[in-house]
Amino acid sequence: MLLIIEPFYGGSHKQLIDIMTRGLNSEQYLLIQMKAKKWHWRARSSALWLSQNIPENLDNFSVVFCSSVLNLCELVGLRPDLHSIRKIMYFHENQLIYPVQQLKDRDFQYGYNQILSALVADEIYFNSMYNLNSFLDNISKHFKPQPDYKPNFDAIKSKIASKSEVLYFPIYEELKSIAPVIKSENVDRGPLKIVWPHRWEHDKNPDSFFNTISKLKDEGLDFRICVLGECYSECPDVIIRIKKDLESHIHWFGYADSREKYYEILEESDVVVSTANHEFFGVAMLEAVYLGCYPLVPNRLVYPELYPVECLYNTDNQLFNMLKSFILNPSLVRTMSSINIDFQKFNKNKFNSILDK
Template identity: 40%
Template sequence: MSVLLIEAFHGGSHKQLMDLLQEELQDDCVLYTLPAKKWHWKARTAALYFMQTVPASANYRILFASSVLNLAELTALRPDLGKLKKVLYFHENQLAYPVQKCQERDFQYGYNQILSWFMPEHKLAHLEKVIGVKRNGDAYHPEGLPGQQKSSALMKNSNTHCESGLCEAQPGLYTTQHEGLPSPLTVPARLNTSEASESANPCQEEDKEHLTFNLSHILSGPDYQQRPLHIAWPHRWEHDKDPETFFKVLLKLKEKDLPFHVSVLGEAFTEIPDIFSEAKKVLGSSVLHWGYLPSKDDYFRALCMADVVISTAKHEFFGVAMVEAVYCGCYPLCPKALVYPEIFPAEYLYSTPEQLFKRLQNFCKRPDTVRKHLYKGETAGFSWAVLGSKFRSLLAAEPREDL
């Protein structure tokens, strides 16, 4: 058990990544976790918890953790762990995370992330040498990165364009969530949804059977090609995914009497934005499915039946759900911002909600154009078949003095 895996928020994409690593490393790793609840408390107190629960061992060589953990605190409390090679995986950037209300930001969470990847002068000099980090006053920023991602960019190595050195160089690609994606032929059996956790929200239980019945009927019907455009939104029901913009566009389509169906997937938590209940009432019969699907097969079946997948996110480091939907045959429409221009060709990007509306309006009138479309981007590099070996190589590397 030479690899110590620590996850302070063991749910969703965090759990997905750790599960894949466990499967890949098998007997060579040990995993310690905390449940995916009360995220803010986990960020503040996880180091103290793991300091007490992770036993000392002479076998540990590498510590792999997500940035929910305050790594600086843990290594200060446990000097034995501070001696290990450390890999810190950023699922999000707390310095730029959207605030839900107009109030003073709690900078503790961003500060935790800064402390966790802060490096002494000799290590920054090493980074400057191997990845071209340029000084800007007292700050270090890789050239060409959008401002939102600069804080986590120092985790790259000389041969990659991905945080923590987890994937091969690709022009303009700076991402963090590379959880496993197989070939399209094996999607239902192998993929994991980035927005899911182990249990469904009870508010969504009532619709579980609704999807299977409707989609089976649609698939077997004689007018399969003539059915209305099917739009999917497979994201967490939280403010950073900007459901308000998504539903405003759909309600405008409804006002224009344009035919479409919609499946609103993804997991809901304690606080659900009011727009969800309001939109469901207005959308009425246009809704094919509403709510989280705990079954991976059901989730990917829903994506396979959709024509278009939409993101309206205001904060995104990668967007596993969007890439999964593309594997399932969906036409993606994403903001021309955040990480999306680095993954999706310009054809699939929109700059304003008005542009998104116009694209969907045209698709509603001619859904056959979307169904005949072949995706023009490259997604093979995001498959676990490719990335699994990169993780193995990273976690098998012997510690060096310059790490």
């Protein structure tokens, strides 16, 4: 039996669990979860609450599956009966390279918890090679503020690397359930629609998107934007400015209250943009591409791993020029052949084989 533990049951974390458990019955798995609120507190203290709410009798469980939000090291210390059960940890992200302006601003504990959890886990899976490599390569750097008695970083890296693999987020089955869109060049679909489908937080770099779109507006260009997403904590001021200053260009603004509506907005859009400073996979971007949007992504983070070179930009000015050319001639993007992305590599088969070991 599978025991799934998720301290942050929302967004892509919930989506992954929903995909994993689809087709399973209540006798095959048990989910212990906490609502997707106050991420920082979930990372700090969820292990104590979870230790009290995981069943006392674990004889029927052979696998524990958790995300890297959980401090697995603390949980196993509080519940030593978990020690003998095969423990699988999935990294949606890692805190060793969370963007901060200065090293002193980084909260040491979040990354430290993830390192300890990786040492305790039996198997570790990262959602991209970029996620895996950035975690391993930054272990020693993360300990830089520690004044003395530093651990053997090579030994830590080697131990974690020996049980780590890349396991892409299994979005393919969900994508197959929605028909990919073929957008006809003969239909007058109006001004170019640009979609920005991201969580409303600073690491997704909404300032860059706002500045680029504002420049396009200042040139008198006719286009529409769809700003999808939601805030999990404080909403960046720039999001409010987008709604106010670009009101005349907004086609959609805010959270889509159903999956169907969300897909409908993506289907209506022509170009999907990321300006992120922090991205390890990007489910929303791939969903948009599958539904016919042309991706423009920064040449950094996970994006060069997943997207062809013609979709990458190096500077905000390059992004501006690419968007401007599409706005002036929407047929350029509407008549393009599909982007060369092998969506089948994002399938569920490897997840099934891992859990069935």
